[in-house]
Amino acid sequence: MLYRISSATARPDHTVLVTWSDGVTAVVDLAPVIAKGPVFAAPRDGAHFAATMRVADDRLGLEWPNRVDLSADGLRFRAFPEEAKTEFGQPDGYSVDHAA
Numbered sequence: 001m002l003y004r005i006s007s008a009t010a011r012p013d014h015t016v017l018v019t020w021s022d023g024v025t026a027v028v029d030l031a032p033v034i035a036k037g038p039v040f041a042a043p044r045d046g047a048h049f050a051a052t053m054r055v056a057d058d059r060l061g062l063e064w065p066n067r068v069d070l071s072a073d074g075l076r077f078r079a080f081p082e083e084a085k086t087e088f089g090q091p092d093g094y095s096v097d098h099a100a
Contacts, residue, residue, distance in 0.1 A: 003060075006023075
């Protein structure tokens with residue numbers, strides 16, 4: 001399924017309150033994602049993370065400066081890993097963290 005984001009609010013603790021276009025809302029913890037790799041160096045600062053996040057113009061993800069972005073689908077499956085299993089038939093033990 002192709003998810004779109006209706007709204008999102010970033011918090012300095014590296015969580016984002018996301019509402020998708022189907023009305024589902026969840027808090028997504030992105031701390032494990034931004035802890036990886038040099039591309040996430042700036043967003044590791046909580047104030048920067050919260051102040052510079054925006055919903056992409058096409059509503060298909062979240063963006064930060066320096067071309068850092070996360071897809072709406074990836075955020076949805078991070079919030080609801082069971083949906084990823086159902087949609088993609090992932091085997092038991094699948095973790096969205098392995099896909100990040």
